[in-house]
Each structure stands twice: as structure tokens, then as C-alpha cells.
Amino acid sequence: xxxxxxxxxxxxxxxxxxxxxxxxxxxxxxxxxxxxxxxxxxxxxxxxxxxxxxxxxxxxxxxxxxxxxxxxxxxxxxxxxxxxxxxxxxxxxxxxxxxxxxxxxxxxxxxxxxxxxxxxxxxxxxxxxxxxxxxxxxxxxxxxxxxxxxxxxxxxxxxxxxxxxxxxxxxxxxxxxxxxx
Amino acid sequence: xxxxxxxxxxxxxxxxxxxxxxxxxxxxxxxxxxxxxxxxxxxxxxxxxxxxxxxxxxxxxxxxxxxxxxxxxxxxxxxxxxxxxxxxxxxxxxxxxxxxxxxxxxxxxxxxxxxxxxxxxxxxxxxxxxxxxxxxxxxxxxxxxxxxxxxxxxxxxxxxxxxxxxxxxxxxxxxxxxxxx
DNA sequence: CAGTTTGTTCAAGATTTATTGAACAAGATA
DNA sequence: TATCTTGTTCAATAAATCTTGAACAAACTG
Numbered sequence: 001x002x003x004x005x006x007x008x009x010x011x012x013x014x015x016x017x018x019x020x021x022x023x024x025x026x027x028x029x030x031x032x033x034x035x036x037x038x039x040x041x042x043x044x045x046x047x048x049x050x051x052x053x054x055x056x057x058x059x060x061x062x063x064x065x066x067x068x069x070x071x072x073x074x075x076x077x078x079x080x081x082x083x084x085x086x087x088x089x090x091x092x093x094x095x096x097x098x099x100x101x102x103x104x105x106x107x108x109x110x111x112x113x114x115x116x117x118x119x120x121x122x123x124x125x126x127x128x129x130x131x132x133x134x135x136x137x138x139x140x141x142x143x144x145x146x147x148x149x150x151x152x153x154x155x156x157x158x159x160x161x162x163x164x165x166x167x168x169x170x171x172x173x174x175x176x177x178x179x180x181x
Numbered sequence: 182x183x184x185x186x187x188x189x190x191x192x193x194x195x196x197x198x199x200x201x202x203x204x205x206x207x208x209x210x211x212x213x214x215x216x217x218x219x220x221x222x223x224x225x226x227x228x229x230x231x232x233x234x235x236x237x238x239x240x241x242x243x244x245x246x247x248x249x250x251x252x253x254x255x256x257x258x259x260x261x262x263x264x265x266x267x268x269x270x271x272x273x274x275x276x277x278x279x280x281x282x283x284x285x286x287x288x289x290x291x292x293x294x295x296x297x298x299x300x301x302x303x304x305x306x307x308x309x310x311x312x313x314x315x316x317x318x319x320x321x322x323x324x325x326x327x328x329x330x331x332x333x334x335x336x337x338x339x340x341x342x343x344x345x346x347x348x349x350x351x352x353x354x355x356x357x358x359x360x361x362x
Numbered sequence: 363c364a365g366t367t368t369g370t371t372c373a374a375g376a377t378t379t380a381t382t383g384a385a386c387a388a389g390a391t392a
Numbered sequence: 393t394a395t396c397t398t399g400t401t402c403a404a405t406a407a408a409t410c411t412t413g414a415a416c417a418a419a420c421t422g
Contacts, residue, residue: 014307028293046319061412097330112209126195138227149278242382
């Protein structure tokens with residue numbers, strides 16, 4: 001017979017291909033392959049899947065599934081569904097793009113933005129210790145630019161969320177579409 | 182005397198701290214440490230720096246500087262400045278946030294978005310090979326959702342660029358600020 | 363309680379990614 | 393042409409990250 005423990009849980013062609021899309025998307029935002037696989041399989045499935053089903057169909061370890069599901073739930077990308085008569089956890093994917101993006105921003109992006117703010121605060125006093133006056137003034141100017149960049153980034157977040165929430169803006173640059181928040 | 186070949190090119194406290202900001206930012210968008218270091222040092226400097234100065238002040242190899250500068254130029258984050266009377270290349274940082282973001286999106290983001298489009302195209306025919314009709318219809322529904330997400334992402338790019346370009350939008354969600362493109 | 367089911371933890375191993383540095387190419391200089 | 397300067401390439405090495413799986417904890421079952 002065929003090699004390896006062939007079970008009927010193998011992924012179909014379209015499932016493998018759709019999971020591949022999520023694996024690439026995960027990699028794009030710096031998340032490991034297994035995360036993309038787990039979310040991808042849940043996204044393909046018409047019903048909530050159990051821990052064991054994820055292990056078996058994806059052929060990855062229990063450890064990977066456990067950690068992957070943990071992070072995905074933290075991001076709000078996967079939710080538990082309680083199924084009567086079963087002790088097992090059943091996992092479902094979040095399907096709202098807005099919530100997915102919000103979860104990612106809140107968990108993976110905002111913390112860096114906040115710690116960045118603190119860091120820039122401390123930078124000013126270090127710059128004041130520079131002896132060379134011209135260089136010190138130059139550095140203060142650059143610090144100012146950095147603060148501007150930070151402010152713009154902060155303003156961007158709610159705008160992105162608004163667009164993903166279905167809001168429309170009027171956009172005079174792109175002639176074809178009209179947006180209004 | 183002190184250990185190691187101590188030269189007077191060591192980074193000052195504020196330089197190290199500012200470079201650290203860029204190293205973290207680079208890591209956030211999936212770029213290696215050396216890229217953040219190179220851009221960071223150029224950002225600190227009041228004048229264009231040479232290849233050798235980057236190697237010596239950052240204490241990284243010629244290979245890293247060569248590859249790092251190559252990518253940064255590709256992203257449009259670093260530009261050459263021709264200096265009369267010197268054969269060496271002199272590098273300067275791009276200081277426009279809009280151009281920095283545009284370069285990053287064009288080089289590192291758009292390609293993935295484009296290849297994603299192709300991939301979704303092929304997915305439909307794979308789904309049509311699914312025997313189970315209910316499952317096939319479910320999969321088609323999910324593919325549709327994915328296409329919607331892709332469209333929204335594409336619409337987002339020009340909006341982000343517009344905001345970074347200084348455009349203002351009216352935003353009814355955040356009560357404090359008013360934006361109008 | 364003893365055994366079972368379900369999922370977690372984390373150190374070790376596997377894999378991926380980044381960095382180094384010696385050999386090399388291209389162009390200036392003498 | 394021979395030599396020097398400047399920067400690139402890429403195979404080997406180092407470092408960072410991910411995955412595995414055995415040991416463990418918690419909660420249910422009989």
C-alpha cells in the first residue's frame with residue numbers, strides 16, 4: 001500500500017491552496033507558518049473544528065496547534081464555540097476584516113508605538129548632553145521630525161479602521177471612486 | 182589601555198539611542214537589524230556618509246553595508262549624493278515619510294498583493310472540482326469574502342498615502358480632529 | 363480514587379534568516 | 393600595464409525563530 005499513514009483527512013486541492021494564501025499573508029505580517037495554516041483551515045471549514053482535527057488535518061504537532069490557537073485567540077482572529085455534549089474546544093475564525101485588523105494592531109502594533117513614544121521622550125535628554133552645539137541642534141531637529149512621523153502614524157490608525165468598517169471618504173486623487181466617512 | 186581597537190568613531194549615547202529606534206522600526210516591518218542601523222546612522226548625521234564610515238561607526242561588515250545600502254536605495258530610503266573631488270559614494274537618508282512609506286509599499290507590499298490576486302484567480306477552478314456541493318458553495322462564499330478583503334486593502338493604499346501627504350479627512354469617529362482630503 | 367480525556371509547557375532540535383569576510387570586479391591612477 | 397581604491401558577491405557561519413514531542417496539569421468519568 002501507499003507509504004505514510006494515509007488517512008482520509010488529507011487536505012483537498014482547494015483547501016491546500018486557500019491555506020497557502022493565509023500562510024503567505026501571515027508571513028507578510030511577520031507571523032509563523034503554523035498560524036497561517038490554522039487560521040486558513042478554520043477559514044475553509046463550514047463548521048467549528050477541534051484541537052485534534054487541526055493536528056490531524058494539518059499534520060503539525062500539538063504544541064504548534066496549542067501555541068497557534070493561543071495567539072490567534074489573543075489577536076481575536078479565532079473564537080471558541082461551545083458545543084453541547086462535547087468536552088473539546090471548538091474553534092471558529094473571525095470573519096470581520098475590521099476586527100481582524102483591529103486585533104492585530106492592538107496586540108502587535110500599538111505596543112511598539114507606545115514604547116516608541118517613551119523612547120523618544122528619553123532621547124531629548126540624551127541629545128542635550130551633546131557638546132557640539134551645531135550637532136545638538138541638528139539632532140533636536142531630527143527628533144522633531146521623528147515626533148511628527150509618530151503623530152501621523154497615530155492619526156492613521158482610526159482612519160484605516162474607519163475605511164475597513166465600510167466608511168467611505170471623498171478622495172480627489174483617485175478619480176474613479178468616491179469616499180465619504 | 183582599554184581593550185579592543187578603540188577609535189574615536191564610537192557612537193554617542195544619543196546616536197545609539199536614535200539608531201535603536203530605527204532598528205526596532207525595521208524589525209517591526211520585517212527588515213533586518215543592519216538595515217535599521219544604516220538608515221539610523223544616516224538619519225543622525227548632519228552630512229552624507231561614505232561606505233567606510235558606515236562600516237567603521239556601526240562596526241558591521243562590508244557585506245552587510247553593501248547589501249543594506251542596496252536594499253535601502255531600492256526602497257528609496259537612501260539616496261546617493263555626489264560629492265566633488267571624492268570617488269566614494271556618499272549616502273543620505275530620505276526624510277519624507279510619504280516617500281518612505283510609498284517606497285516600502287511599492288517594493289515590499291504590492292508584489293504580495295499582486296501575486297495574491299493571481300492566486301485567488303486559480304482558486305475558483307480548484308473549488309469547482311469539489312464534489313460535495315454544499316461544501317463547494319461554502320468555499321465559493323469564502324472566496325468571495327477574500328476578494329472583498331483584497332479590494333478593501335487596495336483602496337486603503339491611496340488613502341494612507343493621501344494622509345501621509347498632509348491631506349486631511351473629516352472623521353466623525355474621532356471627535357477631536359477634523360480631516361478633509 | 364484510578365484512569366481517561368483534553369490541552370499546555372518548554373527544552374531540544376530543525377529550519378530559516380542575517381552576517382561575515384575572503385575572493386573578486388570595475389574603474390581610477392601613476 | 394601594474395597598482396590602488398572602492399564596492400560587490402556569495403559560500404560559510406552565526407544568530408534568531410519555529411516546531412516538535414515528551415512530561416505535565418486540570419478537569420471529567422466511572
